Amino acid sequence: MKQSDRTSQLRPSPIRAISEGAPPGAVPMGLGEPGWALPEPACLALAQQQGPCAYGPNTGLPELKEAVAAFHGAKASQVMLGCGSQGVLYALFQAWLDPGDAVLVPDPGFLAYPALAHMAGAEPVSYALAPDFTLDPVRFRAALDRTPSAKVAVVNHPGNPTGAGTSAQALSEVAQACAARGILLLSDEVYRELCLGERGPSLRDVSDTGLVLGSVSKAWGAPGLRVGWAIGDPAWLAPARLVHAYMVTAPARPAQLAAMALLEASPAVLAEARTHLRVRWEAFAGAFALAFGPSPRRTAGGFYHWQPLPRTALADPMAFCVRLRDQGGVVVVPGMAFGEGGRGHIRLSYAGEPDQIREGVRRLAPFWNEA
Ligand SMILES: Cc1ncc(COP(=O)(O)O)c(C=O)c1O
Incomplete structure (x- = not known):
């Protein structure tokens, strides 16, 4: 039987696909989700449920x-x-x-x-x-x-x-x-x-x-x-x-x-979230400036850095991202997953653990410096 036309163009999310193929020990800078613990009010609400x-x-x-x-x-x-x-x-x-x-x-x-x-x-x-x-x-x-x-x-x-x-x-x-x-x-x-x-x-x-x-x-x-x-x-x-x-x-x-x-x-949860974000941003920005040279620009919000690809990677950004993953040990998302306008970039998420963020940036830098 033929699958519906409406769904036949759907493909698994490239974000999941690239994350799932990662070698052991790869630093996850792909997924866009907070790496910090569920805030306490939610933990308490979940624990207190009865009936x-x-x-x-x-x-x-x-x-x-x-x-x-x-x-x-x-x-x-x-x-x-x-x-x-x-x-x-x-x-x-x-x-x-x-x-x-x-x-x-x-x-x-x-x-x-x-x-x-x-x-x-x-x-x-x-x-x-x-x-x-x-x-x-x-x-x-x-x-x-x-x-x-x-x-x-x-x-x-x-x-x-x-x-x-x-x-x-x-x-x-x-x-x-x-x-x-x-x-x-x-x-x-x-x-x-x-x-x-x-x-x-x-x-x-x-x-x-x-x-x-x-x-x-x-x-x-x-x-x-x-x-x-x-x-x-x-x-x-x-x-x-x-x-x-x-x-x-x-x-x-x-x-x-x-x-x-x-x-x-909200006031306490959001203030804490911004602290988590600041710690991660500082880990990212510090490591980036050390490894790449210029400091990254802070964005309007969220936990993504939008990094231009090295010139040599422009011909095949997907192959470059697979190399970053398999040889460099860092999972990132190719910008082209987000549309043609993203073809020249990759998305790095710094939502994870600060030590991992620093390590991820350190591992990535040689791929830019070699270009
Ligand atoms: C821009 C944007 N909108 C919406 C969503 C979906 O978020 P959720 O369904 O978890 O609220 C995401 C998730 O990454 C997102 O990045």
Whole structure:
């Protein structure tokens, strides 16, 4: 029997594929997840659970919706909960896209966006970022103008894989362009709280259109809980809530209770996360300056460094990354996994243990210095 057309273009994530083939002792700088322990409020909430482990409401626990709403200065009715922000994104795409529709996605950008568009039968259409990988409203509008079939657009700031952010002005212009066309703008802000300098703008600061995506996976240190959300006009959320309810009923109850404990303890949990991030950034930046020469530039947020490839690796970036893994003993992600715009870079994650980060950078440097 023939596999569905919608799913036949799907391939395993190159991030997982390159990580899974790693030799023993390889330093993991591939995966984008916090390497620090689950914060205590979540551990306590998980340990304290007793009585029936009920399904709970299909739209998630009202107390968790309240906690997310309070964090964002929104109403509980404006919150959709899901199994990670990716579960929310899947449901939104299913709810709002038909075959023949297009989704504007950043290039380079998080690799789930195009895959989820295909799964909804839609076409991902990439838009270029500025040369420094920040959001560029001129390039965004040009892509929008070229794509009459666009129904949804995604922006991501700070971005995966580059860590680059956006100005409030650029975000506002993009929001206006989407509102003028009547299309749904999704502002993926899962890395927004994970910053060392000033926190970047939210779509909610500059517009009352579109939806903001958030998650406990990054700054709240809990990717394995699989709890994320979208915030915005309930009219956009309603059909996606139904999709999500048929898909999985609701996020796992223990995870929702743990996420609630994290949200309620946000000031302490986020301050601690920034300390974890600072320690890792300092380990990375120190080792990088020593091994590569110039200090790396700090990004708007997240835990990624976007490293240009040496000239000699440009012809076959994948082969170079496999060499880094198998001969150098460091797992990294080829930038081309994130779109054509990433072809000349690799993504290094410094979310792991500081000693490992230092060792990883030390092992990588000879591959640049030989070039
Ligand atoms: C930009 C971006 N958005 C969304 C996600 C999905 O996160 P989650 O489903 O864990 O909330 C990720 C995960 O790496 C990401 O990098």
